[in-house]
Amino acid sequence: MSPKEGFIWRRKGKPNLKPVETARRLNETQKDEGSGGVAEEAEPLSPSARMFHEPNFNVYIIAIIGCKTTVDLPVIKSNLVHTLLKHPRFSSLQVEDEKEKGKFNWIPTNVNLEKHIIVPEIEPGMDSPDRFVEDYVSNLSKTTISRTQPLWDIHILNVKTSDAEAVGVFRIHHSLGDGTSLMSLLLACTRQISDPEALPTIPVKKSKEKKHRGDYGRIWGWLLGACWFLALMWNTTVDIIMFGATVLFLKDSKSPIKGPPGVELMPRRFVYRTVSLEDIKMVKNALNATVNDVVLGVTQAGLSQYLNWRYAETKKRHEASAIGNNLPKDIRLRSTLLINLRPSVGMQALAAMMEKDTEVKWGNRIGYVLVPLTIALRSNPLDYVREAKATIDRKKRSLEAIFTYSIAEVVLKLFGIKAASALSHRFITHTTMCFSNLVGPLEEIGFYGHPLAYLAPGCYGQPHGLMVNFQSYANKMTFVVSADEGTIPDPHRLCNDIIKALELTKDAVLERGKARGTTSS
Template sequence: MESEEGIRLRKPDLKPVETKVKSKERDEEDKKESCTAEEEPVSPAGRMFHEPNFNVHVLAIMGSKYKIQPDVAIANAPKTLLKHPRFSSLLVEDEGGKMKWVRTEVDLNKHVIVPEIDPNIESPDKFVEDYIYNLTKTGLDKSKPLWEVHILNLTTSDAKGVAVFRIHHSLGDGMSLMSLLLACTRQVADPTALPTLPTRKSDGRNGGFIRRSSHCFFGIWWLLVLFWNTFVDVLMFMATSLFLRDTKTPISAPPNSELNPRRIVHKTVSFDDMKLVKDAMNMTINDVAVGITQAGLSKYLNRRYGEKNGYDKGASETKNNLPNKIRLRSVLLINIRPSAGIQELADMMEKDTEAKWGNWVGYILLPFDIGLRDDPLDYIRKAKKTIDRKKHSLEVLVTSAIANFVLRLLGIKRASAQSHKIFCNTTFVFSNLPGPLEEIGIYGHELLYLAPTSYGQPHALMVNFQSYINKMTIVLSVDENVFPDPYKLCDDIAESLKLVKDAVVKRGLSATAQN
C-alpha cells in the first residue's frame, strides 16, 4: 500500500458503549415484514448497495481549523451518531439471503482510527490523498456497524487536521447521511444553534403541476408537455438499461471499474462568484454548477483528444479536437422519500424522537453538452435549458417505480444487474449539495471545508459540488487508470467559473458590476 511507512494505528482505550433500543417509524412496505424493536429489514435499495457490482461507500472529508482531539470526538459519539439505529446496528444475512439490521453494542475502538504520522513527512497533502486512496481499496468490515472515522492530525495546505468519515451507502442516501453529520454540528458563533442551509424556492414541478395548470391559460398544453417529456425520458431510461450507450471517450470507464480504487481530489472556488452568476443570469446554483462542469469537461476532453490523436487542432468553437455529437450523460440518484431535516435528526439524537430514514431512489439521466464555445455564457445557458426541461418531467418518480417493479418481479440480482447496466452505459455521476451558511464546528472543532464523495460505482468519474459559507468545494472521485491527471479537470472547471463570472461582469449583467 502507498504511504504506509511511518504509520501505526492507535485505537483509543474505551469500553464498549451500550446503546438504547428505540422504535422507528416504518413505511407501509416495511410493515409487511416481520421485525422486532431490535431488528429492521434492509430496504431494497440498501440490499442493492451490497451487491458485488454495486458495493458503494460514502466518504465525507472534513478539514478542521485546529488539531482534532480524538477523545472529545469519542466522548460525544454516544450522544449523537450512536443514537441513530443504523450507526449502532449490524448487517445480518440469514440462510435465505434476507438482510436485516440488528441492534448491537458499539465498540468505538473499532470505529475511531487515529494513525500516528511521521512529523517529518515531506508532503502532508499527498499523504492525506494517498491515505484516502488506500481506504478505497477496501470495504467496511461487516462484523461491526458499517461506519468508521479516520482522524489525520497533520497540517495540510487547507487544514490543521482532517477527519475522513467512511459510511456504507446502504445506511442511507447521500443527502440523508450529510444531514445527519451536519445535525452533529453547531454554529461557531452560537454553539447552541444548528447550522442553517440555503432554502430552495419551489418551482412547482411534479406535484405542483395541478396548481399551476389551473391558474394558467395554457394549462392543458403544460400538462401535455409534462407527459411528453416524461414519456421521452422514460423511453431513454429503458433504452439505456438495455443497449443505449454514451459515446466512447477518453473518460469512459473500462469494464469492472467499480473494483478499482479511487483518487479523491478537491479544489475550492468562490461560492460568491457562483451566486453572482446565478443572480445575473436568473438561474439556480445547480444551473451554474452543471454549466461550468460541462465547460470544464469540454476543455479537458479537447485536450485529451488532442493528445490521443497526436496533434492539436485548437481550442475554439470552430477549430478543436472534439468529435461531433458526443453523447455524454450523468446519472443522478434522487431520494424520493421525504428526508429528515437537520432539526429532526438533531431532535432524534437529543430527545429520542423518531426521524424518517432510508434509501428509496429514482434515476435522472442528465445529458451534458460537450463542445467548445467562444462565449462562456453559452455553457450555462445550455445547462439551464437542459435542467428546466428535466424539471418538467416525472422521470424520477417513474424510474423509481420501474426499478421497484423489476426488483419485485425479478429479484435483487436481476435488479442490480439492470442498475449496473445503466451506470455502465452512461459516463459519470454528478451531485450538488447545499451546505451551511455560517461557520460550523463538530464536537468543538471548527470546520474549514466539507468534501463528500463516494467509491464503488461503475463510473470512472464522480463530480460533487459542496457549498460551505462563501466557499464551493469541487470534489472528484476518479479511477486514475482513466484520469491520470484529475487536478487538470479540477482546474478546468474552476477556470470555467472564472471565465463565466468575468463575462457577466464585463457585460454589466450583474448588480455588482452596475454599482
C-alpha cells in the same frame, strides 16, 4: 471555543458522560459488536440498501472534512456516544436472516468505538501533507468494512495541510442511507461557531405566494397549469423511452473519461478544490439561473476543455495544435443523477432524535435521472450555463426519477435482487459519469467544537470512471473529482479546467455588465 475546552453535548439535567459503548434498544441476550445478538423485532433492509451490497454496487460514501484546529480525540469519542451512535443505523449490524436466505435485517448491537475511530501514525515533517491525505483517502477506497460491525468508520489525520490544520475522513456504506440524508445527519452533529447552541442553517426554496386573481387571471392560471401538465406528461414519456433505450442499446460515446467494464472495483483518487460561492451566485443572478445550473454549466465547460486536451494527446499532435478543436462531432456524454425520493428528514428532526431518542424515517429510496451534457467549445462561456439551465428546467418537469425507481421495484419483486442490480448496473454503465450538488450550511460550523474549513463529499464503488460532487459551505463551494486513475490519470488537471471555466464565466458576466453600462450611458 477550542475543542480542548471540552465541547461535550449532554441532555439537559444529565451530568457526566456515559461509557463509550451504547446499547440502545438491546435486550439482555445481546453481546458486544461482532456477535450480532438477537433483536426482539428485527427490521429488514430496504431493497435499495440490499442492492448496495451487490458486488457491482458495493458503494461507500466518503466525507472529507477539513478542520481549522487539530482534532481532540477524547472529545470526538465522548460526543459520538450522545449523537451519532443514537442513530439505529450506526449502532446495528446487517445480519442475514436464518430462515430466509438473501434477506438481511438490522440487528442492534453494542458499539466499540475503538473499531470505528482510526488514527494512523503520521511521521512529522513530511514533504507533502496534501499528497499524504490524498493518497490516504485513495488507499481507503481499496478497502471495505467488515460486516461484523456497523458499516462506518472515521479516520483522524492530525496533519497540517494547505487549507486545514487537521482532516477527518468519514466512510459510510451507502446501505445506511442516501448521500443527502447522511450529510444531513453529520451536519446535525455540528453547531454554529457564532452560537454553539444553534444548528446550522440550510437554505430552503421559498414558496411563491399565491396572488388573488380575477376571472381572467384564474383562466390564465388554468391554462398555464394545463400547459405545465402536458409538458410534464410529454417530458416523462420521452424520458421513459430514453431510459428503455439506454438499458437496451443506447450507450454513451467512447471517450477518454468513460470507465471500462469493472471500473466499480477499482480504487479512486479524490481531488478537491474550493472556490468562491459569491462568484457562482453572481453568475446565477446575472442569468436568472440557480446555483445548480451554474455548477453544472461550468462542469460542462471544464469537461469540454479537458476532453479537447485529451483527444489532442491521443492523436499525438503538437502542443500548438491542441489550441484548436479536437473534439469529435456529436459526442454523446450523459451524467446520472441519483435522486432521493424519500422526504428529507431534516437536521432539526435528526438532532431531536439524537437528543430525545425519537424515531425518524430513514433509508434509501432512490430514482435515476439522465442528464445530457454539452461537450463542445463555445466562444461564449455563458452558453454552457444557459444550456445547463434549459436541461435542468426540463428535468424538473418530468417524473423520470419516480418512474426509474418504480421500474427497479417491479423488477425486484418479480425477478429478485440480482435482476434489479443488473438492470441498474447496465443503465449506469451505459452513461459516462455521475454528478451531484449538495447544499450546505450558510454559516461556519464546528464539529464537536472543531471549526470546519471545508466539506468535501464523494463516493467509491460506483460503476463510473468519474464522479463530480459540489458542496457549499458558508461563502465557499468545494467540488470533488473522484476518478479511476486508469481512466483519468490527471484529475488535478480536470479540477484546474473546471476552475478556469468558472473564472471565464465570471469574467463574461462582468464584461456583459460593463457593456450594458457603456450602452446605457
